[in-house]
Amino acid sequence: MSEAKHERLGLERQQLQGMLQTMLTARKIDERMWLLNRAGKIPFVISCQGHEAAQVGAVTALRPDEDYLLPYYRDMGMVLHFGMTVKDLMMAGFARAEDPNSGGRQMPGHFGSKKHRIVTGSSPVTTQVPHAVGFAMAGKIKKENFVCLTSFGEGSSNQGDFHEAANFAGVHRLPVIFFCENNHYAISVPVDRQIACERVSDRASSYGMHGETIDGNDPLAVYEAVKNAADRGRDGAGPSLIETMSYRLTPHSSDDDDRSYRSRDEVDDARKKDGIVTFTEYLKTRELLTDTEEKDMHDAIQQTIDEATEAAEEAAYAEAETTLDHVYHS
Amino acid sequence: MATSNFISAVTQALKEEMERDDGVFVLGEDVGAKGGVFRATEGLYEQFGELRVLDTPLAESAIAGVGIGAAMYGLRPVAEMQFADFMLPAVNQIISEAAKIRYRSNNDWDVPITVRAPYGGGIHGALYHSQSLEALFASTPGLKVVIPSTPYDVKGLLKAAIRDPDPVLFFEHKKAYRLIKGEVPEEDYTVPIGTADVKREGEDVTVMTYGLCVHFALEAAEKLEAEGISTHVLDLRTVYPLDHAAVVEAARHTGKILLVTEDNKEGSVLNEAAATIAENCLFDLDAPVERLAAPDVPAMPYASPLEKHYMMNTEKVEKAIRELAEF
Known part of the structure; x- marks a missing residue:
């Protein structure tokens, strides 16, 4: 039998289980958010479901203590790896004062934490992409060796900010990983109505950078691609565009009904390829995860989410008068 | 006290701030070897090098957006927009991002960027090299919009803008650049933003x-x-x-x-x-x-x-x- 992929990549049992745990945690938080939304307890959810394998594979290849993350709204798997806790995310879901992302000012999914090197984001898509280039440019000026990973959807890859930022990073050979999570739909519009080229990664060559498209359901393949991109960045070889092919398993958000634009069969087919299912199988087949370990992992995550939900539900909103705070430095 | 014209006061402020703080850097179109289309950055490329006097691709949203990223990292970027009229592609970055980052992050992140732009007419610039854009930004909490009139104020206010912890838009009347002269102290001073x-x-x-x-x-x-x-x-x-x-x-x-x-x-x-x-x-x-x-x-x-x-x-x-x- 040939060497297994994780062995070739130098990933060990504990790391692999850690990856699965983060993927599962993101999924289960997301599922809880939907329940809370449908129960009328939180106003809004925007999902990571279907993207966890790509997200966790990518960030496992980074150094959270020195690299910067400029995520988009689906990246729960990424921010968990960079240090955001389940409780933090629940506080954001409930818009509580303790939400470290914004103190309840922004909708859920608008991640940010200076302590964790997660750069604050907004809702107009792709605006974070030039910021990643700015962080990388600052690093070059200061002779630092970190890389910046910024993520976005395939629809967002049409925004001027993507093209302007990619070109800028290409010209100045900056260590930016442009990470496109292609989930086939920009809300309702399918990818063949979004881009004229076959793949988003085809756009890389225009900007003098490496581009590749990989299976977003395979966290090990994503890890490898991002590890190579990070190495290139640290070595001064410039930016990379990594496109992962995933599928959005939920509607766009809690306010969307996807039945008007895609078939149930299509969604059911995608569920069979869900990275959480296939990666669990990969680990179990190679005796890297026992049934007991799997059950314990699920139970522990569930308990953490239950506790976080309760804590967030009981936590206070920010005082109304604080609406006026922090417009300018004071 | 030395007499200086309006644009020399801009250059003087930039040079002194770049000497004072190595986190200050300039980025924009033609700001490098050429020294800017109006010569505002003349001599800076030679003194501070290409990384701190950065010629960018011709793309205004990236100039603003890259500057905002560098500012969040902790540097003090001074972004030059070649003409205020050409800032419109950068408006999303300025209004949705720079202006709101402190507020939306509950004071976790800040954006100490200065965006300079020549505005105004009377120089045969026609529709697209003559506009006054200040009103576009003047209903956006989080921004400060500064428009100096004298070389003395240019130097003091531009230094204050660069040192300001929040984003400042700094509009310079292009007809004033070589028309308006005045006394400018050689020593370091600032003029407070927000005071008439x-x-x-x-x-x-x-x-x-x-x-x-x-x-x-x-x-x-x-x-x-x-x-x-x-x-x-x-x-x-x-x-x-x-x-x-x-x-x-x-x-x-x-x-x-x-x-x-x-x-x-x-x-x-x-x-x-x-x-x-x-x-x-x-x-x-x-x-x-x-x-x-x-x-x-x-x-x-x-x-x-x-x-x-x-x-x-x-x-x-x-x-x-x-x-x-x-x-």
Whole structure:
């Protein structure tokens, strides 16, 4: 039998289980958010479901203590790896004062934490992409060796900010990983109505950078691609565009009904390829995860989410008068 | 004290701030070897090198967005927009991002960026090299919008902008660049952002304005002095957020107020001054508040007679002051 992929990549049992745990945690938080939304307890959810394998594979290849993350709204798997806790995310879901992302000012999914090197984001898509280039440019000026990973959807890859930022990073050979999570739909519009080229990664060559498209359901393949991109960045070889092919398993958000634009069969087919299912199988087949370990992992995550939900539900909103705070430095 | 022209004061402020703090860097189109299309960054490339005087690709949203990223990292970028008219592709970055980052992150992140842009007309720049864009940004909490009128204020306010922990838009009238001269101390000093300045004391009429129009007001005031009309000139300097206290004080001082801008009349930043006066000075007024501004047409045309018709000048201001004095 040939060497297994994780062995070739130098990933060990504990790391692999850690990856699965983060993927599962993101999924289960997301599922809880939907329940809370449908129960009328939180106003809004925007999902990571279907993207966890790509997200966790990518960030496992980074150094959270020195690299910067400029995520988009689906990246729960990424921010968990960079240090955001389940409780933090629940506080954001409930818009509580303790939400470290914004103190309840922004909708859920608008991640940010200076302590964790997660750069604050907004809702107009792709605006974070030039910021990643700015962080990388600052690093070059200061002779630092970190890389910046910024993520976005395939629809967002049409925004001027993507093209302007990619070109800028290409010209100045900056260590930016442009990470496109292609989930086939920009809300309702399918990818063949979004881009004229076959793949988003085809756009890389225009900007003098490496581009590749990989299976977003395979966290090990994503890890490898991002590890190579990070190495290139640290070595001064410039930016990379990594496109992962995933599928959005939920509607766009809690306010969307996807039945008007895609078939149930299509969604059911995608569920069979869900990275959480296939990666669990990969680990179990190679005796890297026992049934007991799997059950314990699920139970522990569930308990953490239950506790976080309760804590967030009981936590206070920010005082109304604080609406006026922090417009300018004071 | 050395006499300097307006643009030399820009260069001097940039150079001194870059010497003082190695986190200060300039980015924009043609700012490097060429020294900028107006020569604002002349000599900086040679002194500080290509990384700190960074020629960017021709893409304004990236200039703003990359600057915002570098500012969040902790540097002090000074982004140059070649003409204010070309800033519009960067507006999403300025309004949705720079202005809101401190607020939306609950004070976790900040954006200490300065965005410089030449604005204004009277130089045959036509529709797209002559505009005044300040009103576009002057209803955006989180931003500060500074428009200096003298070389002294340019140096002090630009230094203050660079050191400011929040995003500052710094508009420089391009006709002032080589026309306006004044004394500029060689030593380090700042002028506080957010404070208006009385540029001339007078008793009959108060003119409130900013940028190049301050000089039209001062010239008109000089001429009217001979006729016995005494004009008070308040230079707003920061048009957003406005120095409301100074506006009220200057309005009460004479009771006759003329607001002057090169921008279109409807929706200009001076309307905030007019509203502030209306709210606070009803019983202090001796005449209706007057506005003197450009007509409400899209922008100033190229042909000389048309441009002159649009443009503010000393004669228009003089006439308006005289009429108000006689009211």
